[in-house]
Amino acid sequence: MRGIMQIFRAENRVEFIRSENITSIHAFSTRVGGVSELPHTSSLNLAFGRGDERDTVLENLSLFAAAVGFDAERLVSVHQIHSADVRLVDGSHAGQGYIINEAFECDGYVTNTSGVAVGVKTADCVPILMEGYDRSGAVCCVGAAHAGWRGTVSGIAVKCLEQMRSLGTERVRVAIGPAICGKCFEVRSDFYDAVSEILGEELTAKYLLPDGKMTGVWHTDLRRMNKDFLVSAGVAECDIDISEDCTCCLPERYFSHRFSGGKRGTQLSVIVMP
Numbered sequence: 001m002r003g004i005m006q007i008f009r010a011e012n013r014v015e016f017i018r019s020e021n022i023t024s025i026h027a028f029s030t031r032v033g034g035v036s037e038l039p040h041t042s043s044l045n046l047a048f049g050r051g052d053e054r055d056t057v058l059e060n061l062s063l064f065a066a067a068v069g070f071d072a073e074r075l076v077s078v079h080q081i082h083s084a085d086v087r088l089v090d091g092s093h094a095g096q097g098y099i100i101n102e103a104f105e106c107d108g109y110v111t112n113t114s115g116v117a118v119g120v121k122t123a124d125c126v127p128i129l130m131e132g133y134d135r136s137g138a139v140c141c142v143g144a145a146h147a148g149w150r151g152t153v154s155g156i157a158v159k160c161l162e163q164m165r166s167l168g169t170e171r172v173r174v175a176i177g178p179a180i181c182g183k184c185f186e187v188r189s190d191f192y193d194a195v196s197e198i199l200g201e202e203l204t205a206k207y208l209l210p211d212g213k214m215t216g217v218w219h220t221d222l223r224r225m226n227k228d229f230l231v232s233a234g235v236a237e238c239d240i241d242i243s244e245d246c247t248c249c250l251p252e253r254y255f256s257h258r259f260s261g262g263k264r265g266t267q268l269s270v271i272v273m274p
């Protein structure tokens, strides 16, 4: 399923992306509508450690939360480590990462606690939001995953799905947010070797496509890889919505690690358990 991601502009001028595939409150942030004034974090930088004062980031978070309609005090979004670790979180974790210090690190979350929001931070990596439906057709849990290349090939999306199934999920709806496209994501042989060590030669050759002009250069679309892995794990293709926006092709709209050479702000993608 494609083309049902829409950009919204809230009254407070924050711009964000939402998928019609998901009914729970959720959003993928852009870089538009915040208060950061540094050229590289302007203006909706949602991560600490990128050059903004702590209070600036927290003000951006409260603007984003107001625009989308979630409670920033109930958000869990801790330090990410490019792992495939998915944590089940509840009200006892609320606020960890932004409002209070985190007690753990991970790259994926699942929650079935009403009002708890989970969020992942990206700037080229793939943000994945998931909504689990039980047998009666009600939302029984939600999940979020930060899938960089290492998380992607280590299967973080499927690990998230498995936790959601253990909580009674029969059907999952997925939104894969803005991330770097295959054309922009150019990799070298060290990357090829690292991926083939995890995925094996056959899958690596399927997903890492030779550049065509330059030898020793490949391109890969991490969004497609995550989608394929979820489909292999039993998710219906029509239940997966993929943003067509590339963070690196659209530097006015998104922070991109690759486009900026690493000097950049960070997007936040959030989903709230109803």
Ligand SMILES: [Zn+2]
Pocket (backbone or CB within 6 Å): 180, 181, 182, 183, 184, 185, 246, 247, 248, 249
């Ligand atoms: Zn691109």
